[in-house]
Amino acid sequence: MLRWFAGQQIRNTASIGGNICNASPISDLNPVLMACGAKLHLASQGSKRVITLDSNFFLDYKKTCIKPNEVLVAILIPFTAQNEYVYSYKQSRRREDDLAIVNAGLRVVINGTKGQWRIRDCTLVYGGMSKTTVMASNTQQALIGREWNEATLQEATRLLSEELQLSWGCPWGHARVPQVSGHLILLQVLPDSLPPPLSSLSPSTSTLWHTQIQQVIITSSQGFQRVPCDQKAEDMVGRPVMHLSAPQQATGEARYLDDVPRLEGELYGGLVLSQHAHAIISVDASAALVMEGVVDYVSVTDVPGDNMIGINNDEPVFADGKVMSFGQIIGVVLATDKPLAQRAAKAVRVTYEDIHPPVITIEDAIRAGWFIGEEMKVEDGDVEKALSEAEHVLEGEVRVGGQDHFYLETQACLVVPKGEQEEVEILSSTQGVTAVQTNAARGLGIPRNRVVSKVKRIGGGFGGKETRGCYLSTAVAVAANKVQRPVRIMLDRNEDMMTSGGRHPFLGVYKVGFTSQGRITALDLKLYSNGGISADLSIPVMQRAVTHADNVYKIPNYRAVGKVCRTNLPPNTAFRGFGGPQGMIITEQWIERVAEFLKLPSEQVRRLNFYHDGDATPYGQIQPKVHVSRCWDTLLENTHYLTTWRSSVDLFNK
Ligand SMILES: Cc1cc2nc3c(=O)[nH]c(=O)nc-3n(C[C@H](O)[C@H](O)[C@H](O)COP(=O)(O)OP(=O)(O)OC[C@H]3O[C@@H](n4cnc5c(N)ncnc54)[C@H](O)[C@@H]3O)c2cc1C
Structure with a gap:
């Protein structure tokens, strides 16, 4: 047993x-x-x-x-x-x-x-x-x-x-x-x-x-699409195509970064992470350095190149006298194994002198006037006029929460110095091999052709490893460069969640004008996202939100203004949908409110406002063929929404 x-x-x-x-x-x-x-x-x-x-x-x-x-x-x-x-x-x-x-x-x-x-x-x-x-x-x-x-x-x-x-x-x-x-x-x-x-x-x-x-019969079902028999073999649309690594992943044979065998002389890096959101710091690593098996402590003074990295060069590799977000990397303790490195990292004494008050929420940032980049605006028609002439106007706010990517394999990398002209080889779990290369080269102050960046496979990413792996791989590259030994870090889940950022939380503030039949005549929308401390991909994420906030609706007078709030949090980043879902969810909320206000079925108000063939979006894209009404009707019919669902929802809400 x-x-x-x-x-x-x-x-x-x-x-x-x-x-x-x-x-x-x-x-x-x-x-x-x-x-x-x-x-x-x-x-x-x-x-x-x-x-x-x-x-x-x-x-x-x-x-x-x-x-x-x-x-x-x-x-x-x-x-x-x-x-x-x-x-x-x-x-x-x-x-x-x-x-x-x-x-x-x-x-x-x-x-x-x-x-x-x-x-x-x-x-x-x-x-x-x-x-x-x-x-x-x-x-x-x-x-x-x-x-x-x-x-x-x-x-x-x-x-x-x-x-x-x-x-x-x-x-x-x-x-x-x-x-x-x-x-x-x-x-x-x-x-x-x-x-x-x-x-x-x-x-x-x-x-x-x-x-x-007494046997219980268990039933199951499997869905797949039949493709037409004359569909070309190389046309994959509709075919049940298996993931290339599925057999290896299902059998456990797939090798991930942490399965790479330990190299000769390899060290593990224990991260010293900020426990405060915004503070002046002083660091004493002496208690860690005397521990047997601890080799070195690496911090901002060891960065041979530029300490500011990230896709906008606005994110420090290591905190430089001040921490700007909870979870920011202050330093790395190098030791012979992971438990020792992590214990030693905890032994590093960091003294914080808080800078009050930290900016944490979207509202904090609006109050403080703390934004990243310029305001983004998409405008079409005359919003003011349409709102003043509208039969009805509703105003409100919608909040959309953030999310952690929660990939199964956390951020991980192994950096091997090649012993010649500061060359390094980086193996990492990343969706952006080039970003890893560029940032490491910047941190090390060397040309990019001296950095070989490789990825075999990643255990999930969902956007979270598009740019965000770089804060880790650059810190590890600096550490490996300092001691000229291979260094590996694979974040524990809590470290990953503390440092890597996630989906942007959003606040939508809307004013919508509409007729008594439910036709939308004007929208004035302000979108705010919580970007965290540095820009990362917050600007393009917001661009996507302001251009997707029309969702599937023709809004003749439309204005969406987007602002990215800077906060003392790790930078938020790409996440499936890339801002589109936030913009669309906010729209779905106010359209539901319009229907509720008019006491009309919400599916009726939605359908009334759908785009049609030839309509232009607020940013001027003509849509020659729009299938949304057909899709919607098929969906309502196939789900028996009007005959079954709608009435049971109404009954429940009575
Ligand atoms: C991932 C995982 C897999 C597991 N798989 C199995 C499995 O396959 N088979 C299985 O049987 N179990 C399994 N377990 C349960 C596990 O075996 C028990 O939780 C474990 O044996 C408890 O031992 P412990 O020393 O941690 O006890 P504790 O959690 O420290 O104590 C359990 C309880 O017993 C009391 N207690 C402990 N020692 C004494 C004592 N000497 N005298 C009086 N009271 C005492 C404690 O006060 C407490 O109330 C699994 C647990 C995990 C987390």
């Missing part, structure tokens, strides 16, 4: 006492220990007692009879006697690091002679079948004295299915599977563990379990 117990990490840290006392109904150890009648030595101040781990031990879900002042100090597992067999079994979805669906500790004592074996005693204990580890006492009793043969096993199966029942949806079990597996366990395990000829009873000869369990 220990082989299938959790994974190596858990086996190295979890205690046996913790597993017993935790009293999980799917503990792997408790069924086995209970089956063999383990004795638990309990101690409290001034007293000791020994109890048997039997059916009286577990009182309820995760509750045992151990008193609050007692601790388990020893476990005594009795030796097996002659003709006594103990077996354990675990069924789980995976072999490594998975909790049991069902498990069992089974003990049987047999006596008799060749050809006529009887069950003298037995203990059948199961996990995953109840809210505690359970002993199948009725089945045990019924089996004692019975001959060990096929008929007995089948009878045992019947008794077990009566005694151990799980209802669907109970919180501690996988109802259907254990019912099947529990019986299988008895049939599979016991014959195998007994001496021949008893072991010849195989599960295949005992099929009673199959007929006794």
